[in-house]
Amino acid sequence: MILPWRKPRAIKKSKKQIPFDDLDMELAIPTHFRCPISLDLMKDPVTLSTGITYDRESIERWIESGNETCPVTKQVLTSFDQIPNHILRRMIQDWCVENRSRGVERIPTPRIPVSPYEISDVCSKIAGATRRRDGKKCGELVMKIKNWGKESERNKRCVVENGMGCVLSACFESFASNSLEKHGNLLGEILSVLSWMFPLGEEGLSKLGSENSLDCIVWFLRNGDLSARQNSVLVLKELLYSNQSHVIMKKLLEIEGIDEALVYLIKDPISPTATKVSLMAIYSIISSSVSNDKISSRFVEMGLVGLILEIVFDAEKSVCEKALTVLDALCNTEQGKEAASKNALIMPIIVKKILRVSDSATELLLSIFWKLCKNERKNGEEALMIEAIQVGAFQKLLVILQVGCGENTKEKVKELLKLLNVYKNRVDCVDSSMDFKYLKRPF
Known part of the structure; x- marks a missing residue:
């Protein structure tokens, strides 16, 4: 046939x-x-x-x-x-x-996929080389694994399913505790392979989440080339999303320079994923129970408020939401509110982005707006609220009430309207370009 x-x-x-x-x-x-x-x-x-x-x-x-x-x-x-x-x-x-x-193209000769036996054999060899501190042999075996992964997705799945991630995590921890300068190339190659080996399992996470391993990952975030930083971010992301994230975050807080490394990822972004991971880590640090205003002040002094506003200006939805979460947390401190109030972009961005990103982003923007206005009123100032009216905040708040929102958000909106209403008649220039398409008709 x-x-x-x-x-x-x-x-x-x-x-x-x-x-x-x-x-x-x-x-x-x-x-x-x-x-x-x-x-x-x-x-x-x-x-x-x-x-x-x-x-x-x-x-x-x-x-x-x-x-x-x-x-x-x-x-x-x-x-x-x-x-x-x-x-x-x-x-x-x-x-x-x-x-x-x-028009028929010749089918290339396929490579023979890796077998569980081969993976088991390499796992044993890596474990032995790690015990002997044989960095050269470990490097050769890691390159073999890396080449397997390049050949096919099927190989990657087979490598992950047969416990290679746990073995490499132990190898990474061992050489990270020995000499970072001596074994930097090996550790970088292990990170590049580990970046696609998740989930690792409890033992692997424990090894990769140790003080020595985390210290090494942070070092690559600060000093590595573009590829090493990208791999470090992917590994850090998996650690922060794991069920050991709370313990890992406590260890990260003890590493000198972690705040600088995370801010550097935002200041000199390498990918949206890197930016999101950095923002998530910063938020965890700020909101941590072991944290305090001193940590938030360090982030403010490094210019994080300005960097976040630049992100919010043109970032995609998920990045924007994470950035606003961090800014809202920073505005819980006096230094954060002061830095935000002094930034020329703060009020135009708040008003522009309300109702334009997501419901979650709108709630965060209103929370930030409310904190800044309350702080200004407490200090007997009015410049920020007058600017808010000038860029159309009063009309935007009315739109939110018309569209509908949660009870907590509604209370903030009502309080903001009361605060702004005092200055409404004193402002000559009110933005008339507001889009009222969200308003419900009264008939």
Whole structure:
């Protein structure tokens, strides 16, 4: 039986000219070249214990979905081993070469995927080299793992599922406690592999979340090249999102220079992920029960308020929300409120971003607005509230009441309207460009 296969419309130019009428001809793919699951031409044919051949990607997906039978014969698989069918693969490649003039590309020879046995063997070798403090041997093995990961996503999954992350975490901790300068290259390579090895498990997290490991990660955040900083951020993100985040945060607080490293990631951003991780870590530090106003003051002195306002100005939704969360926390301190009040961008950005990012962002903006106005009134000042009216804050607050909001937010809005109403008639220049499309009609 021969099934039809239509040649792609766009084909590469060849020296031999093909008649126009031949361009839409149907090309027949032999049935035994097709995967019984996807019905596509097989790229990496493998044979199961039942004797049926499938494309590796299709049968792996079938097995990973929890199926324990052969899709064609319905027999229970006595083994999940997949034996490469080299003869069939070469026949498919020869067929592709023969039909190259019809736009068929030759299927490349696939690499043999890594096996659990190979991973187990490398794990044992890394553990032994770590005990001997053999950095050179560890480096060679880490590069082998790195190359496995580059070959396919399937290899990555296999490496993660067979406990490599825990072994590498122990290796990282061991050499981080020995000599950072001597083993810097090795530690950087381990970080690059660990960045895609999560979840690690409790033991791996414990090793990677130790004082020595965290100190090394922070060092890479401050002094590493772009790649090392990116890998450090990805690892730190997983640690902060783990179930050991509270313990890890306490250890981070004890590391000298952690605040500078996090602010540096915001000041000199390398990716949205890096910015979000830094903001999340800063918020955890500020709001930590072991923290105090002194820590918040350090962040303010490093110019964090201004950096956050620049982020909020044009950042995407998730980054903007995290930045506003940090700014709201900073505004709980006198130094934070003072720095925010003195920044020329604060009021225009607050008014502009209300109702334009998300409900969560609007609540945060109103909280910041409320704290600043209350602080100004307490100090007997009025410049910030007058500026708020000039940029259209009064109208925006009315829009919020019309649209609807939570009870806590509504109380803040009402109090803000009362505070601003005192100065409303004293302001000559009121922004008339406000978009009132959110207002409900009274009829």
